[in-house]
Amino acid sequence: MKLTxxxxxxxxxxxxxxxxxxxxxxxxxxxxxxxxxxxIRTYASNDWKNTNESYLKKGEKQIYYFSMEFLLGRMLKSxxxxxxxxxxxxxxxxxxxxxLENLIEFEVDPGLGNGGxxxxxxxxxxxxxxxxxxxxxNGIRYxxxxxxQKFVNGYQMEIPEHWLRNGNIWEVRRLNxxxxxxxxxxxxxxxxxxxxxxxxxxxxxxxxxPYDTPIIGYNEQTVNTLRLWSAEMHPQDESHEYGAxxxxxxxxxxxxxxLYPDDSYYDGRLLRLKQEYFFVSAGIQSIIRRFKKKxxxxxxxxxEVAIHINDTHPALCVPELMRILLDDEGMDWESAWDLTKxxxxxxxxxxxxxxxxxxxxxxMSTLLPRIHQIICEIDQRYAxxxxxxxxxxxxxxxxxxEGGHIKMAHLAIIGSHSIxxxxxxxxxxxxEKVLHDFYLIFPSxxxxxxxxxxxxxxxxxxxxxxxxxxxxxxxxxxxxxPTDLTNLKAFQNDEDTLFKLAQIKKLNKQRFADYVxxxxxxxxxxxxxxxxxxxxxxxYKRQLLNLLHILSxxxxxxxxxxxxxxxxxxxxxxxxxxxxMYAKQIIKLINSVAHMINHDHHIGDKLKIVxxxxxxxxxxxxxxxxxxxxxxxxxASKEASxxxxxxxxxxxxxxxxxxxGANVEIRDQVGPDNIIIFGLTDKEVYQYYHDGSYxxxxxxxxxxxxxxxxxxxxxxxxxxxxIEGQDIFDSLVKYGxxxxxxxxxxxxxxxxxxxxxxxxxxxxxxKMALLNIAGAxxxxxxxxxxxxxxEIWDVSAKSTQD
Ligand code: H53
Numbered sequence: 001m002k003l004t005x006x007x008x009x010x011x012x013x014x015x016x017x018x019x020x021x022x023x024x025x026x027x028x029x030x031x032x033x034x035x036x037x038x039x040i041r042t043y044a045s046n047d048w049k050n051t052n053e054s055y056l057k058k059g060e061k062q063i064y065y066f067s068m069e070f071l072l073g074r075m076l077k078s079x080x081x082x083x084x085x086x087x088x089x090x091x092x093x094x095x096x097x098x099x100l101e102n103l104i105e106f107e108v109d110p111g112l113g114n115g116g117x118x119x120x121x122x123x124x125x126x127x128x129x130x131x132x133x134x135x136x137x138n139g140i141r142y143x144x145x146x147x148x149q150k151f152v153n154g155y156q157m158e159i160p161e162h163w164l165r166n167g168n169i170w171e172v173r174r175l176n177x178x179x180x181x182x183x184x185x186x187x188x189x190x191x192x193x194x195x196x197x198x199x200x201x202x203x204x205x206x207x208x209x210p211y212d213t214p215i216i217g218y219n220e221q222t223v224n225t226l227r228l229w230s231a232e233m234h235p236q237d238e239s240h241e242y243g244a245x246x247x248x249x250x251x252x253x254x255x256x257x258x259l260y261p262d263d264s265y266y267d268g269r270l271l272r273l274k275q276e277y278f279f280v281s282a283g284i285q286s287i288i289r290r291f292k293k294k295x296x297x298x299x300x301x302x303x304e305v306a307i308h309i310n311d312t313h314p315a316l317c318v319p320e321l322m323r324i325l326l327d328d329e330g331m332d333w334e335s336a337w338d339l340t341k342x343x344x345x346x347x348x349x350x351x352x353x354x355x356x357x358x359x360x361x362x363x364m365s366t367l368l369p370r371i372h373q374i375i376c377e378i379d380q381r382y383a384x385x386x387x388x389x390x391x392x393x394x395x396x397x398x399x400x401x402e403g404g405h406i407k408m409a410h411l412a413i414i415g416s417h418s419i420x421x422x423x424x425x426x427x428x429x430x431x432e433k434v435l436h437d438f439y440l441i442f443p444s445x446x447x448x449x450x451x452x453x454x455x456x457x458x459x460x461x462x463x464x465x466x467x468x469x470x471x472x473x474x475x476x477x478x479x480x481x482p483t484d485l486t487n488l489k490a491f492q493n494d495e496d497t498l499f500k501l502a503q504i505k506k507l508n509k510q511r512f513a514d515y516v517x518x519x520x521x522x523x524x525x526x527x528x529x530x531x532x533x534x535x536x537x538x539x540y541k542r543q544l545l546n547l548l549h550i551l552s553x554x555x556x557x558x559x560x561x562x563x564x565x566x567x568x569x570x571x572x573x574x575x576x577x578x579x580x581m582y583a584k585q586i587i588k589l590i591n592s593v594a595h596m597i598n599h600d601h602h603i604g605d606k607l608k609i610v611x612x613x614x615x616x617x618x619x620x621x622x623x624x625x626x627x628x629x630x631x632x633x634x635x636a637s638k639e640a641s642x643x644x645x646x647x648x649x650x651x652x653x654x655x656x657x658x659x660x661g662a663n664v665e666i667r668d669q670v671g672p673d674n675i676i677i678f679g680l681t682d683k684e685v686y687q688y689y690h691d692g693s694y695x696x697x698x699x700x701x702x703x704x705x706x707x708x709x710x711x712x713x714x715x716x717x718x719x720x721x722x723i724e725g726q727d728i729f730d731s732l733v734k735y736g737x738x739x740x741x742x743x744x745x746x747x748x749x750x751x752x753x754x755x756x757x758x759x760x761x762x763x764x765x766x767k768m769a770l771l772n773i774a775g776a777x778x779x780x781x782x783x784x785x786x787x788x789x790x791e792i793w794d795v796s797a798k799s800t801q802d
């Protein structure tokens with residue numbers, strides 16, 4: 001938008017006085033922040049209205065991305081950037097003596113997601129708006145986001161995150177758009193003029209109230225909508241006796257109270273199933289209501305609407321859309337089924353069996369009796385259809401209801417026209433292993449869409465020095481066309497460029513070091529290698545492998561204080577699911593090792609461990625620009641894609657990686673000389689599973705370095721970890737080492753020696769860094785959503801100008 005500094009200042013001053021009856025000089029940060037937020041919303045509101053009107057008028061197909069999580073991060077700065085008024089506002093505020101940075105820091109980071117899945121949804125929202133794709137989010141407005149993590153004596157403690165306490169400047173409550181979602185009760189089918197219609201009694205009605213957040217594209221026009229639903233008491237129930245009313249109210253509000261803190265893990269609680277149906281039903285009802293404004297026959301739905309199922313959490317879209325088409329719209333089964341499949345598509349994000357949702361039949365039939373009926377019918381018809389083509393085993397393996405459970409991935413696959421994995425390797429594993437039966441049955445449904453990240457948040461906003469530097473080298477077109485970053489390759493042997501790149505990295509490291517000093521009172525040496533592993537804590541991600549290697553360096557220095565190890569700062573950020581005891585033990589172990597090493601005077605600057613508390617999007621924005629090394633060390637086959645790997649390479653970190661998830665594609669982009677690969681391949685892992693020939697104990701016995709390191713877990717070397725040390729030791733040495741940590745240890749250690757060697761040669765290292773930045777453009781989520789639009793949703797990204 002066009003906004004001059006003077007106009008901004010005038011608007012700002014007027015609004016602040018209107019809102020708070022104050023002069024700017026008497027205002028505080030909170031007032032300054034809310035004034036700015038309000039103003040930004042006003043600036044965006046015309047575009048928001050126009051976008052919606054033009055979508056309706058032009059009849060463009062609308063995409064609805066259904067996701068249990070949207071991990072947006074702070075919005076103030078990104079909204080300013082996307083409106084293209086960041087500089088004007090910064091300067092205007094400065095003239096009032098206000099530092100924009102302080103207002104940015106004031107904003108609560110909304111933690112409405114656990115990790116990769118939720119952050120991906122947020123990147124997609126930003127990219128869809130930027131690419132003028134009519135794509136909207138549909139999710140839950142949790143009152144409490146992901147817990148705040150504190151370390152107490154090295155243990156993770158969880159504290160509720162009441163992110164809405166001070167209100168949320170970006171959302172609009174739209175009570176007039178509320179819908180009713182029904183749970184429980186009895187249902188039966190009655191014949192009404194030759195058609196079976198359901199009759200209900202004793203249901204519990206919940207009011208779903210939408211809160212809309214504008215998603216501003218970086219294109220001066222498009223503003224899409226993220227619609228998050230909040231559960232409230234239905235007005236019809238407000239006449240109840242007061243005590244009963246309060247009880248029911250709290251039960252109902254519970255539905256949107258808290259985000260489940262599990263990532264890649266499924267915990268079959270009733271409330272979770274309630275949440276899933278709640279936002280699915282509310283979302284689909286509101287989509288149908290909008291569609292009806294057009295006065296088209298319902299059979300045209302798939303030309304106007306695409307609904308995307310992000311992981312299986314919204315898989316109830318399948319029976320819910322069927323319910324509406326059958327019961328409310330009076331369609332026959334076959335037509336409704338064809339239409340449902342055309343509208344729906346599904347992304348699988350994991351092969352981990354513990355993440356694959358399955359709900360007990362009893363739970364489903366009690367909570368959602370009509371939905372249960374429909375699922376049963378889908379299942380029976382599926383089995384009947386397949387009977388002529390496949391044997392009974394195949395049908396049993398792929399049907400939806402099996403062993404007393406409803407398998408949500410099967411429901412999503414059978415009820416969608418498209419199923420995609422999130423990196424090439426992951427999609428191949430789905431096709432060849434995990435979903436092989438389905439691939440045989442529906443080969444054309446399967447496709448790959450490698451994840452992506454928005455370069456706006458992950459470089460333009462979070463790494464200003466690097467952005468300016470890149471602009472100075474290749475111009476700014478890469479900002480809208482990120483593959484133009486490859487033009488940086490022309491500078492790969494230019495010493496001046498490479499030294500400058502090193503300086504920028506050092507500046508970012510110094511900034512992070514200042515933050516660590518301020519918040520943790522720990523001094524970091526900015527000349528050390530900053531080695532970063534930030535992601536959820538999960539055994540398969542193998543933070544343990546990293547830690548065992550750190551211990552090996554520590555013992556090397558203890559045994560030979562003159563051993564020349566290039567100084568390193570190991571940075572961890574990770575939350576563990578509160579009920580995931582093993583992950584919490586690993587947290588305690590890392591903290592204990594950090595305490596031991598950081599306080600060892602003989603070690604000094606050579607090794608430091610920083611485990612940041614409460615890793616979040618905002619912290620990622622601080623850490624990633626300061627990273628030299630990116631740790632992507634999951635057991636091959638287990639990390640579906642990873643997206644932190646892309647953010648880190650974009651910021652010039654060199655990746656140490658297994659050939660897992662999108663690491664494989666990162667290697668293809670940068671070439672094998674610019675990434676450090678180690679460890680088992682997915683094929684080797686599957687071979688081990690097949691022949692059962694992995695014996696972790698042998699590695700413990702035969703590798704003296706590993707032996708020493710593992711013994712340290714149980715021999716009192718590390719203070720304060722008697723129980724954790726023993727449990728972790730046992731998990732590795734005695735109980736099979738599920739994620740092949742010991743198997744990959746030696747190879748990893750050698751890979752890390754390579755890092756140590758190469759880093760000493762600044763030019764060589766910075767050349768690698770530069771080539772990583774140059775190769776990162778392809779991983780922009782702008783390209784990813786354009787592929788989804790074209791190949792799955794069947795929409796072309798029309799510019800709103802035409
Ligand atoms: O989704 C990311 C992937 C990552 C994968 C992650 C994920 C969750 O965060 C939660 C549940 C789930 O099934 C998968 O672990 O590899 O990059 C986005 O696709």
